[in-house]
Amino acid sequence: MHVKDRAICLRAVNYSDTSQVITLLCREHGKLGAMAKGSRRPKNAFDGPIEVFSCGSVVLVVKDSGGQLAALTEFHQEPRFRQxxxxxxxxxxxxxxxxxxxxxxxxxxxxxxxxxxxxxxxxxxxxxxxxxxxxxxxxxxxxxxxxxxxxxPVWDQCTNCGTSLTSSDSPPARGLHPTDKSNSPPVKGESGAAGRGYHSAVYFSSRNNGLLCSACEGTFVEKRAIDWKIVEILQQPSRLPKTxxxxxxxxxxxxxxxxxxxxxxxxxxxxxxx
Ligand SMILES: [Zn+2]
Incomplete structure (x- = not known):
């Protein structure tokens, strides 16, 4: 199947003296591995050797059966990212x-x-x-x-109990945690109860893909304490350039x-x- 698309090179590895195996990100066809035969020869169909961030229009022959490299037949490179x-x-x-x-x-x-x-x-x-x-x-x-x-990731509520953790100048305090016990995590020893409401920090759990409130964090092993100012930035990424x-x-x-x-x-x- 012949495919025409716009693409950018994510990776390029030399293959033999004359060719390269490349990973392309194509706009309409997603990520594709491709063989660029003869791309390292002085005269080739790709406007010179292909490098990471080489970008432009491509023509590929994509194999029907999965897992096989496509064959790159044309690459019209634009000089977009040379700086x-x-x-x-x-x-x-x-x-x-x-x-x-x-x-x-x-x-x-x-x-x-x-x-x-x-x-x-x-x-x-x-x-x-x-x-x-x-x-x-x-x-x-x-x-x-x-x-x-x-x-x-979830940056505005506890991923365990659903407590809203909105951006605020003040850290979560005692009493902010909902009293609903139905979805409370099991308490591990005494630390779970001790943790409830006493910590001003907020936690991030990668496995939970988001925040944990101070009441819930005690029962999670995989977590990382983070500063509230980080949470606020992640809630409002438009602030990043001024940070x-x-x-x-x-x-x-x-x-x-x-x-x-x-x-x-x-x-x-x-x-x-x-
Ligand atoms: Zn919670």
């Missing part, structure tokens, strides 16, 4: 975005909106005037990626923790944002 290398943080963020996009998408599962957001993310990091803006756009893209793949670098680093540390749990391994590019 990414000008700022090291921007390049690292872009590579981090590509790594996560590849990791979270299944082959042949189209996400046109995510494709558009990924390109927008690359453009904004490429044009970022400061490292802190790069961090902000990276965090925003990571949130969009989770949203578009249907696993957006100071220290807070951005704390926010990214939480996301790396969560992404590592979801992928069962730490993303390679995380080391540049730790």
């Amino acid at each position: 990414l290398t000008k700022r090291l943080a921007a390049l690292h963020a872009a590579l981090f975005g590509a790594e996560l996009t590849e990791a979270f998408l299944e082959e042949h599962d189209p996400h046109p909106a995510l494709f558009d957001k990924f390109l927008k993310f690359l453009e904004t990091v490429q044009d970022s005037a400061s490292d802190s803006l790069v961090w902000a756009w990276l965090i925003l893209y990571q949130l969009r990626l989770l949203e578009e793949t249907g696993i957006a 100071d670098i220290e807070t951005l680093k704390q926010t990214e540390a939480l996301l790396i923790y969560h992404l590592t749990e979801l992928l069962h391994k730490r993303p390679k590019m995380a080391k540049y944002f730790s």
Whole structure:
């Protein structure tokens, strides 16, 4: 089957002296692995060798049976992301975005909106005037990626009891927890009762994909205490570009923790944002 689409390269690995195996994110056809035969020859059908972030219109021959590499036959590259290398943080963020996009998408599962957001993310990091803006756009893209793949974390209520945890200047206090006992978690020893209402911190559980209130956190082993200012940013990501670098680093540390749990391994590019 011949397929025409717009695509961006997420990964490129040399294959023999003359070819490459690439992973493409196609707008209408999703993530695809493809063989770019002869792409490393001086004269080829792809406007030169293919690199990560090579972007443009492609023609592919996609095999009907799953699991096989498509064959890339044309790639008209646009010089869109060649300035990414000008700022090291921007390049690292872009590579981090590509790594996560590849990791979270299944082959042949189209996400046109995510494709558009990924390109927008690359453009904004490429044009970022400061490292802190790069961090902000990276965090925003990571949130969009989770949203578009249907696993957006819950940032406004306790994922165990449903207590609303709205953005507020004051931390949750005693008495805010609902008195409904029907969905209360089992109390582990005495710590569950001791935890109820006494902690001002809020917790994030990756396995619960969201927040835990101070009353519920005691019964959860996998969790991480987070500052309220982080919760407020995650509730209102439009504030990210105006957020100071220290807070951005704390926010990214939480996301790396969560992404590592979801992928069962730490993303390679995380080391540049730790
Ligand atoms: Zn709760």
